[in-house]
Amino acid sequence: MATATDAPSAAARFLAHPKRMLIDGEWAQARHARTLEVYDPATGEVIDHVPAGDAEDVELAVLAARPALEDSDWSRMTASERGRVIRRIGELILEHPDEPAAIESLDNGKRMGVARAADVRLAADVFPIPWNFPLLTAARKLAPALATGCTVVLKHAEQTPLSALRLVELMQEAGLPDGVINVITGFDETAGVATAAHRGIDKVAFTGSTEVGKPIVKAAADDHKRVTLELGGQSPYIVFADADLDTAAPGAARAIFVNHGQCFCAWSRLHIESEAYDDVLAGVADHAEHIKVGRGSDDDTEMGPLVSAEQLERVTGYLESARRHDPAPRSLTREIFGAGIPSRRPCSMVPDEGTPSDPAAEGRNGVGHHRGDPRVHRDQVCAHRTVIPLRRPKDANGWFRTHPAASDRRPCSTIDKDSHKRESDR
Numbered sequence: 001m002a003t004a005t006d007a008p009s010a011a012a013r014f015l016a017h018p019k020r021m022l023i024d025g026e027w028a029q030a031r032h033a034r035t036l037e038v039y040d041p042a043t044g045e046v047i048d049h050v051p052a053g054d055a056e057d058v059e060l061a062v063l064a065a066r067p068a069l070e071d072s073d074w075s076r077m078t079a080s081e082r083g084r085v086i087r088r089i090g091e092l093i094l095e096h097p098d099e100p101a102a103i104e105s106l107d108n109g110k111r112m113g114v115a116r117a118a119d120v121r122l123a124a125d126v127f128p129i130p131w132n133f134p135l136l137t138a139a140r141k142l143a144p145a146l147a148t149g150c151t152v153v154l155k156h157a158e159q160t161p162l163s164a165l166r167l168v169e170l171m172q173e174a175g176l177p178d179g180v181i182n183v184i185t186g187f188d189e190t191a192g193v194a195t196a197a198h199r200g201i202d203k204v205a206f207t208g209s210t211e212v213g214k215p216i217v218k219a220a221a222d223d224h225k226r227v228t229l230e231l232g233g234q235s236p237y238i239v240f241a242d243a244d245l246d247t248a249a250p251g252a253a254r255a256i257f258v259n260h261g262q263c264f265c266a267w268s269r270l271h272i273e274s275e276a277y278d279d280v281l282a283g284v285a286d287h288a289e290h291i292k293v294g295r296g297s298d299d300d301t302e303m304g305p306l307v308s309a310e311q312l313e314r315v316t317g318y319l320e321s322a323r324r325h326d327p328a329p330r331s332l333t334r335e336i337f338g339a340g341i342p343s344r345r346p347c348s349m350v351p352d353e354g355t356p357s358d359p360a361a362e363g364r365n366g367v368g369h370h371r372g373d374p375r376v377h378r379d380q381v382c383a384h385r386t387v388i389p390l391r392r393p394k395d396a397n398g399w400f401r402t403h404p405a406a407s408d409r410r411p412c413s414t415i416d417k418d419s420h421k422r423e424s425d426r
Contacts, residue, residue: 010096010098010099010102010103011099011102011103011105011106013099014099014103014162014166015047015048015106015162019048019049019050019051019161019162019165019185020051021050021051021053021057021061021182021183021184021185022165022168022172022181022182022183023057023060023061023064023182023183023184024060024061024063024064024178024179024182025064025172025177025178025179026178028051028057028060029051030051030052030053030054030057030186031053031054031056031057031060032052032054032056034051034052034054035049035050035051035052036049036050036051036052036158036185036186036187037049038050038107038161038162039159039308039309040106040107040109041108041109041304041305041306041307041308042109042294042295042296042304042305043295044309047106047107048162050161050162050165050185051185051186052185052186052187052190052191053155053184053185053186053190053191054186054190054191054194055190055191055194057184057186057191058153058155058184058191058194058195058198059198061153061182061183061184061195062153062182062198062200062201063200064178064179064182065151065152065153065179065180065182065200066151066200067179068151068177068178068179068180069149069150069151072177072179072180073177074149074151074176074177074179074180075149077149079147079149082146082147082149083147085146085174085175085176086143086146086147086174088174088175089170089171089174089176090123090124090125091124091174092170092173092174093120093123093124093167093170094120094121094124096170097116097120097121098116099166100115100119100120100123100135100163100166100167101115101116101119101120102115102297103162103163103166104119104120104135104160104163105296105297105304106162106296106297107160107161107162107163108159108160108163108296108304108307109260109295109296109304109305109306109307110259110260110262110296110304111296111301111302111303111304112296112297112299114258114259114296115135115296118136118259119135119136119163120135122136122139123135123136123138123139123140123167124139135163135164135167137207138154138156138163138164138167139167141154141205141207142154142171142181146176146180146181150203151179151180151181151182152180152181152182153182153183153184153195153198153201154168154181154182154183154184155183155184155185155186155188155191155192155195156183156185157188157208158185158186158187158188159307159308160307161185164183165183165185168181168183188208188212188215189215192212192216193215193216193219194219196215196216196219196220196225196227197219197220197222199223201225202225202226203225203226203227203228204216204220204225204226204227204228205227205228205229205230206227206228206229206230207229207230207231208230208231208232209231209232210231210232213229213231216229217229235268235269236269236270236271237251237252237255237256237269237270237271238271238272239252239270239271239272239273239276239280240273240276241273241274241275241276243276245276245279245280245283246283248276248280248283249279249280249282249283249284249286249287250283250284250287252270252280252283252284253283253284253287253288254287256268256270257287257288257291257303260303260304260305260306262306262307262311270284291303293305
C-alpha cells in the first residue's frame with residue numbers, strides 16, 4: 001500500500017490508522033472481514049482499505065439506530081440541546097479545515113482550494129453523501145436529520161469513503177450519543193441496496209447517478225418508504241449573440257470544468273446562437289488548452305484527476321463518440337460528469353419570444369433531466385422571458401449573466417448577477 005508521504009501531513013496522519021465502520025458508537029470491521037481498496041485517483045495507487053460491509057452489517061447498524069431514535073438520551077433531548085451538539089460539529093469542522101480538505105483532495109482528486117472553499121466551509125455552514133462532494137453531501141444529509149431528532153445509517157460512496165469517516169469522528173467528539181449516527185462502507189449493490197431495503201429504515205435519501213438510483217428506488221418500494229433522490233442531470237449553457245463574448249466563452253468553460261466536471265449542476269451541453277458560434281467555441285477551446293492538470297494537492301493545479309479509472313473510461317468514451325461524429329453522440333443525451341462539453345451546430349433564436357427555436361429550447365428537456373439552465377444575454381427583459389419555459393416542476397434553476405447562486409429555499413428561481421434579483425416560480 002502506498003504510504004502517501006507526499007500527501008499533506010493531516011491526511012497522512014488520518015491514513016496511518018486502520019479504518020472501521022461506526023456501529024452503535026463502536027468502530028468495527030465488516031462481519032465477513034472483507035475490505036475494499038481506496039485509490040488515489042491521481043496515481044492509481046491504493047492508499048487505504050475500508051470495510052466492505054453488506055446486509056449483515058446494515059442489520060447491526062439499524063439495530064443500533066432504532067433504539068437511539070425511540071428510547072435514548074438523544075430521543076429525550078430538546079431541540080435546543082440538539083442544536084448545541086450540531087453547532088459544535090460545525091465548529092469542529094472549522095477547527096480542522098486543512099485535514100478534511102487534504103483527505104478530500106487525496107480521496108477524490110479535487111483541488112485543495114475547492115475542497116476548502118466548497119466541501120469544508122459549506123459543510124460547516126450546514127451544521128450551525130456521492131463522490132463528487134463527499135464531505136458536503138454527507139453534511140447536507142445528516143444535519144437536517146439530526147436537527148429533527150432522527151437517527152441515521154450513512155452508506156457513503158465506495159470511491160470516496162474517507163472524509164465521511166473523519167466527519168463522524170468529529171461528530172463523536174462533539175458529543176453525539178452512541179447509535180445516533182452509524183456508518184457503513186461498502187459497495188452500492190450490496191450495502192447500498194440492503195440499506196434502502198431494510199424495513200427498520202423509514203426514509204431513504206440518495207445522491208448519485210440515475211443508474212444507481214433505480215435499484216435504490218426498487219429496494220425501497222417493497223415497504224413504501226419515503227424516498228428522496230438527487231440524480232444526474234445534463235444542463236444546457238445557452239449563449240445569445242448579443243452577449244459579451246469575452247466573458248461568455250470563459251464562463252462556459254468554467255461552467256463545465258469546475259470540480260473537473262464532476263458537479264451536480266455542471267453545464268454539459270453548449271448551445272450558441274449562430275452569429276456567435278465560432279467565437280464562443282474557439283474561446284472555450286482556448287480556455288481548456290491552458291488549464292494546468294495535476295494532483296489536487298499541488299498548489300499550481302487548476303484541474304485534478306477524475307475520481308477513478310472507471311470514471312475516466314466512461315468520460316473518454318463519450319468524447320470518442322463525439323470525435324467519431326456519431327449521428328446521435330451519447331454526450332448529448334447522457335450526463336458526462338467529467339470535463340467535456342458537447343455543442344450543437346448553430347441555433348437560431350426567435351426574437352419575438354426570446355427563446356431558441358430548435359434544440360437549445362427543446363433539448364433542455366429532451367434528455368429527460370437537467371439541473372440548471374444559465375443564459376448569457378445582455379437584454380434583461382428577453383433573458384427573463386427565456387427562463388419562462390423553465391418554470392415547470394421538472395426543471396431546476398435558471399441563471400443569466402451569472403453562475404449557480406440558487407436559494408436553498410426555492411425549487412426554481414431566476415437570478416441576475418447585477419441586480420441580485422430572484423424571482424420565485426411560486
